[in-house]
Amino acid sequence: MSEEISTKGERTRHAILDAAYRLFIEQGYHATSMRRIADGAGLALGGIYNHFPSKEDIYTALLLERHPYHKILPVLQSADGKTTEEYIRNAANALINELGGHPEILNFALIEIVEFEARHTSMLFANIFPQILPLTRRIADTQNNLRSIPLPVILRAFLGMFFSYYITDILIASVMPAEMRRNALDHFVDIFLHGIIKPE
Amino acid sequence: MSEEISTKGERTRHAILDAAYRLFIEQGYHATSMRRIADGAGLALGGIYNHFPSKEDIYTALLLERHPYHKILPVLQSADGKTTEEYIRNAANALINELGGHPEILNFALIEIVEFEARHTSMLFANIFPQILPLTRRIADTQNNLRSIPLPVILRAFLGMFFSYYITDILIASVMPAEMRRNALDHFVDIFLHGIIKPE
DNA sequence: CCTACCGATCGGTAGG
């Protein structure tokens, strides 16, 4: 992400991706026009086509370079914690710090479902796959007394818990009854932990 | 849903909504044109405007009349079960039966996030709100030994668990490692149950 | 409810 941006071409490409990323997250793919992307990147419409052959190519480039898993998986990989409980709580906090006040970045995953019928996921998954095994190993390495649930399912459930927290938050955010929000994420994490750890 | 459809006007209106519903779920809102909706409903483009003033009005009508919560909440309300565990397992099974092989109906909730920045949710929530309290009461009525988690949060977590199961399923469906899929929903339900019920 | 049309905007390109 923070590599040196050397050539001018690379800088322009970067500006196009930045603008498209912001607009896609804000209004979705089909509602975003190439003209607005060009505006956002500070060039004329035709200029974009020196860097990307089509609108969908901008999208797939973003899918490969900035899908939320790029932020999420490294955080999970590097979270501390000897016991499973420690690890999960740390990972959850780290994720909150990372995604922070910007849950919209998860929108990028939703666009793929809503506007593309998940057509690019196999491509995307080929990209993610190598990171799955180390991550389950990271979880397996915690000192744990886990219920007998396959580790990949535990990983999936953890990611799902996070996702569902954000989605329910966005969907009913300001109108949600206060009792539904208070400490909701803490409760979600507690439910998850009690769900995967054997009681003494 | 299965009310008598009497007048011709009502039947046409219904056909328009049906066609739009199918197309929106398949390709999203902005990728769906009024012409294709008209085709799907079996009339000419202009004919739609005898029933709806604009494309967005078709969408909001669907939001109020066919949002997935219309299927989900009644199922939760009427599920059997004396103990909490019985109730949750029955509710989960009933939901699976209801949504069955059609997880795409959840797409409708995602469109609102991705393509409308959740702009209509307060309207929608006003609609849903009266059904929340009875539902938390239904949960409270089960013979339970629950951990101290507010009931609305439990409800939110249950809905979220379901949602996250479907989303992770869609997102990485055919490419997901087999170990991530095997009995995944059962595991999700188990995690949830152990998460909310005190051990003996 | 259809036909025939409107202005606007879309993704993309040629040519320099």
Added chain:
DNA sequence: CCTACCGATCGGTAGG
């Protein structure tokens, strides 16, 4: 990388 343009399609409407 911009200017000026292309054909296609968009949401919506007038008039009958």
